[in-house]
Amino acid sequence: MTQQRPLRTRSGLHVAPLTLGVQAVLAFAACELAFFLLQGSHGGAHAARAITALVIFVLALAACGAARPVTDLALDVRDVWTAVGAAAIGSLGATAIGYLIPVLGLNAKVGVIAGGMLVLFVLAQRAAEISYRRRCSERRPGVQRTIVVGSGKAAESLVRLVQENHNFRYAVVGCVDDEALAARVAGKPLLGGIDDLPRLIDAHKIGCVIIAIPSAPPHLVKRIMGKCLRESGPAGNSPAVKILPGVLELLNDGVRVSRIRPVQPEDLLPRDPVRVDLSEIRPHVENRVILVTGAGGSIGSELCRQICALNPSLLLLLGHGENSLFAINQELRLKYGFTRTRIVLADVADAARIRTVFSRYRPHVVFHAAAHKHVPIVEANVCEAARNNVLGTHVVALAAAAVGTAKFVLLSTDKAVNPTSVMGATKRLAEIISQSFVNQTGTEFVTVRFGNVLESRGSVIPIFKKQIEHGGPVTVTHRDMRRYFMTIPEAVSLVLQAMAIGRDGQVLVLDMGKPVNILKLAETLITLSGLTPYRDIPIVETGIRPGEKLFEEILTTTEGMSKTSHERLFIAQQERVAYETLAAGLRTLETAARAGDQDTVIEVLRNFVPSYRPGSHLLNGEAHAPGAPAVVGADLAAAQSHPAPEAVIRANGHADGLAGGNGVAEDKPQTSASAGVSS
Amino acid sequence: MTSTPKASQVVTALHELSHEMALREKITTHTALVGVIGIGYVGLPLAVEKAKVGYRVVGFDRNAIRVAQVNQGSNYIRDVDDDELAKMVANERLTATTDFAGLANCDIIIICVPTPLTQNKDPDISYIRNVGGEIARRLRPGQLICLESTTYPGTTEEVLLPMFAQTGLKVGHDYFLAYSPERVDPGNKRYTTKNTNKVVGGVTATCLSVATSFYKQTILEVLALSSPKVAEMTKVFENTFRAVNIALVNEMALLCDRMGINIWEVIDAAATKPFGMMRFDPGPGVGGHCIPLDPFYLNWKARQYDFHTRFIELAGEINNSMPYFVRDKVARALNLKGLPLKGSRILMLGIAYKKDIPDWRESPALKVLELLAQAEAAVDYHDPFVPSFQDAHGRTRHSIPLTEKTLGQSDCVLITTDHSQTDWDFVVRHAPLVIDTRNATRAVRQPRDNVILL
Structure with missing residues (x-):
């Protein structure tokens, strides 16, 4: 017609x-x-x-x-x-x-x-x-015949949306579900259970399967993937399997067809969905001035995205990389239509600059996400890391308290627990600083500690993906290495929740779900790409790098845990250090960091973080050995041009740290160096 | 017969004179090193003023956070200009430290420590004693020590002087001791540290003269008094005067409430009399560091002389009863709408003890909030200057935004602080019921049937 x-x-x-x-x-x-x-x-x-x-x-x-x-x-x-x-x-x-x-x-x-x-x-x-x-x-060219998995609300909304909107290229044939909730879903027939999928795919010439169960546990997704991929002949004819995002994303945006996306590795990780209570968070953000330091970073930018949805009166994007700040600012403008932002170019350790910014804008809540966090890079740049991570936190916390900020939220990491790396030790000292302000000012200082997040720049999954794209090998540091995984949006929404319920001086710990074995993850990723581990793509073990742990602890041993009103947030009980005790040490640290006196910096860190065990390269002076920090760039270049990554790694303990580091994979997509496991 | 002074006496006299001369010269040339002990709302503005005229100033404080804030140029006192502080710090004219050893280097030491009350409402001058001890340990000839903290008459000579005397140094010859009370009115834009008259009382004539010459450099009018006692009494009297007069007008407000007379109209009318009348406004009680506390210093001292300061007692009684009156007023207003206090949503506007300042300690609004919370009302507050505070039970409360929605959802809006920046028209337009304890809505011309004044 x-x-x-x-x-x-x-x-x-x-x-x-x-x-x-x-x-x-x-x-x-x-x-x-x-x-x-x-x-x-x-x-x-x-x-x-x-x-x-x-x-x-x-x-x-x-x-x-x-x-x-x-x-x-x-x-x-x-x-x-x-x-x-x-x-x-x-x-x-x-x-x-x-x-x-x-x-x-x-x-x-x-x-x-x-x-x-x-x-x-x-x-x-x-x-x-x-x-x-x-x-x-439905009969236009390019429209895929589609089966929807699920028969609940989300499935119904999805089927309806697809039918009612001319722009989507899905023709829903029917639905499947093991526990059918209705005989018809938005007028489309229920065709059977998940086990019927292979038969239905062949019978109806299905080009696409959409999983519309927002609470689908990973094993279910895995099972559906299996039904679709395995039994439908050559790989080229397999239908695309897509998934509706989880409950969290749907809560904020409702069902939208534009949110249907291909199945990602994170859908297969064993973890439970995160729920947050927006009504608790909103009063702290709506119509307020909010400042995010490190706004260009992966956590900082996601914080900005979620904050702008809560309608602050002004969102200050503070950072020192203008490109990343520009990018997130554009995204907020174009994608979210949020224009009440200011880009503030500043170094967090620059007291004069930070003080001017705070005095001008007087933020109500400050999220301090600025930090150097790549373990191997930090090992090689101790003074700069101490300056940025420790002194930066100190400067921002003082400025926030001075202008009467209501909440200061420090984003920390599980690496701060019994740290083995400079990065962890600096973050732990930052936590100690933040906690030392408790009850001294009108500002509430809350620390949120979480583990590895997916797709964080330098995280393991993007590195693995690139390695698989290049035909391997996929490198893991150790077969027993385990890591917690959570997506950034999930972690960040929990940070917002923690901001709302966290009290002065508390360290809140995110329950990251179950730890995942990195080797298993690598195997799963290869399988997901339609390849066979060890046959198509080799997996190479590279050994643990300086500052890395096999298993990240989220609590220090002296910390107990108590519950909060939120099931995924816990309070770490910690001994507090009086600010008076810290002040002198921080002055020493400042002088040493500015003078490039690495030994003194390490000493101060060990002094305040007794559980810190520095890597041997920092203790016996190897760090100053030729070929270590001074040749950061050269090492990287060498690592990249080198055909056999393991050789580089074994050649020099320090190059191990660098070449295996996240920076390589992140900055240079061509990397052939060992990506190992992200830190 | 005139006895010729012995040579040794002449030498001693010249030596003593030289301490005074040396200090005077340092003051004249602004080369004296000034130590300010206590860098809070009194000490910090003073330190900045002194630094601005060219002195090198060191702030001493036990609070290491404040010290660190000053050293990075972060300003935490509203009355101090952010940029001025930052500039003085950048020029290294102003530094701060927690280490009292530096007192030995100071030529002039100004004490601005708090003088709170103990649990039993007795003067707590432990801060002054501690600081006095720190100074005494390092006292050297050629130093001027000035106490600025509000205290009972006699503190300088009965507490500090004996401590310093133990060092063997002679007051008025080797070192100089004076009392000059702070008259800081936080948030007052018109009268700042610089243009508020100052009184000084010295232990000896030389002490007075040295101290006066120091203060004259940054303060327009300095009045020399005959003794520290007079200066101490002046300060407590000033605050007692305010407390008693506020109590008087509060009592009038209680009476007017009973008689159905608008107290604000009465005050406005009375204030038109050009002589013999001084305006005071009623309110939900008194707050701050001075008015609720200082009269007790006088009261306590008076008892040592078998004297009972009945006005002070009475004023305290009336002023302390005001939060209870405000609670009753709210209960009556809600009652007329058929609502009990229990479960009613009450939005308090203002938690600071007076307008345009961020200080909520000793604020009468806290007491009002506690009383309403005791009655199981659902109380929220909004204060642009106080984003959060800890209530009597250690629970942190957060200011909620002032919007059409928050106003509309409340059963009653209770104005406890008349901050200038609040749009009172907006409040009256959107709130179902407004109880105004500060006559903040005086300028609201639109229909205001929903407004009940104190």
Whole structure:
């Protein structure tokens, strides 16, 4: 059916000519039927009557917009109201004309009956037109025949959205679910259980399977993937498996077809969905000035995204890399339509600059996400890391307390627990600083500690993906290495929750779910790519790098844990250090860090973080050995040009740290160096 | 017969004179090193003023966080200009430290420590004693020590002087001791440290003269008094005067409430009298560091002389009863709408003890909030200057935004602080019921049937 070109009447209403034509015929039928029913015969002498009634009803239909072109592929309440309105006006008009010109034989009875029938006719016409268009839409080239897995609310919303919107290229054939909640889902039949998928895919020539179970546990996703991939012949003909995002994302945005995405590795990781209570978070953010340091980073930028959805009066994006700040600012503007932002270029350890910013904007809540966090890089740049991670926290915390900020939230890491790396030790000292402010100022200092997050820059999954793309090998540091995994949006939403429920001086720990064995993860990723581990893609073990642990602890041993009102947040009980005790050490650290005195920096860190065990390269002076920190760039270049990554790694303990580090994989997609496991 | 002074006496006299001369010269040339002990709302503005005229100033404080904030130029006192502080710190004219050893290097030491009350409402001058001890350990000839903290008459001569005397140094000859009370009115834009008259009382004439010449450099009018006692009494009297007069007008407000007379109209009318009348406004009680506390210093001292300061007692009684009156007023207003206090949503506007400052300690609003919370009302607050505070039970409360929604959802809006930046028209327009204890809504012209004044 060709698209009708709508006419615009004087009153500004859209009228589709063909639709109006069909409706005119229906109106004529309704009038004649009414006469026939009431007076037994419709007599040939009453052409004038028939034409009058027809003209009146057609005018009413056009005026009410009953003949406007179909835009959404769904029957709308408005369709019902326009039909009822047109019929009512038509009936009144016909009755009035009949009263003025009695000879026409039009009266109230005829008008009402004709009007009533017209409502039914017009609605039937609209429904038929929409059904026809849906069918046309589904048969366009490029539309994939689709099966939806699930029969709950999300599945229903999804099926409805897909049907009603012309822009989506899915033609839903039906649904499958093991525990069916209904016989039909938004009008589409339930075709069977998940085990029937292979049969259904072949029978219906399915091109796409969408998982519409927001709470789908990873094992279920895995099972569905298996059904779709394994038994449907050559890999090229396998249907695409896509998934609706989890509950968290849906809570904020509702079901949108644009959110359907391919199945990601994180869907397969064993973890439970995260729930947050927006009503607790909103009062701290809505109509307030919020400042995020390190806003260009992976955690910082996600914080900005989630914060802007809560409508702050001003969001300050503080950082020192203008490119990343520009990028997140553009994203907030274009994608979220949020324009109340300011980019603040500043180094967090620059007291004068930070103080000026705080004095000018007086933020209500400060999220301190700025930190150097790549373990191997930090091992080689101790002084700069101490300056940024420790002194930066100190400067920002002091400035926040001075201007009366309500909440200061320090983002920390599980590496701060019994740290083995400079990074962990600096973050632990930052925590100690933040805690030392407790009850001393009007500001509440809350620390949130979490483990490895997925897709964080330098995280393991993107590195693995790149390695698989390049045909391997996939490198893991140790077969027993385990890591916690959580997606950044999940972790960040928990940070917001922690901000709301955290009290002064508390360290809140995110329950990251179950730790994942890195080797298993590598195998899964290779399988997901349609390849076989060890046969198509080799997996190489590279050994633990300086500062790395086999298993990240989230609590120090002296810390107990107590619950909070949120199931995924716990309070770490910690001994606090009085700020007075810290002050002198921080001065020493500052002088040493600015002077490049690495030994003193390490000494101060060990002094305040007794559990810190520095890597041997920092203790016996190896760090100053030729070929270590001074040749950061050179080492990287060497690592990249080197054909055998393990050789590089074994050649020099320090190069191990660097070459295996996250920076390599992140900055240079061409990397052939060992990505190992992200830190 | 005139006895010729012995040579040794002349030498000693010249030596003593030289301490005074040396200090005077350092003051004249602004080369004296000034130590300010206590860098809070009194000490920090003073330190900045002194640094601005060219002195090198060291702030001493036990609070290491404040010290660190000053050293990085972060300003935490509203009355101090952010940029001025930052500039003085950048020029290294102002530094701060927790280490009192530096007192030995200071030529002038100004004591601005708090003088709170003990649990039994007795003066707690432990801060002054501690600081006095620190100074005494390092006292050297040529130093001027000035106490600025509000205290009972006699503190300088009865507490500090004996401590310093133990060092063997002679006051008025070797070192100089004076009392000059701070008259800081936080948030007052018109009268700042610089243009508020200052009184000074010296232990000896030389002490007075040295101290006066020092203060004259940064303060427009300095009045020399005959003794520290007079200066101490002046300060407590000033604050007692305020406390008693506020109590008087509060009593009038209680009476007017009973008689159905608008107290604010009465005050406005009375204030038109050009002589013999001084305006004071009623309110939900008194707060701050001075008015609720200082009269007790005088009261306590008076008892040592078998004297009972009945006005002070009475004023305290009335002022302390005001939060209870406010609670009752709220209860009556809600009652007329058929609502009990229990479960009613009350939005308090202002938690600071007076307008345009961020200080909520000793604020009467805290007492009002506690009383309403005791009655199981659902109390929230909004204060642009106090984003959060800890209530009597150690629970942190957060200011909620002032929006159409928050106003509309409350059963009663209770104005406890009349901050200038609040849009009172907006409040009256959107709140179902407004109880105004500060007559903050005086300028609201639109229909205001929903407003109840104190």
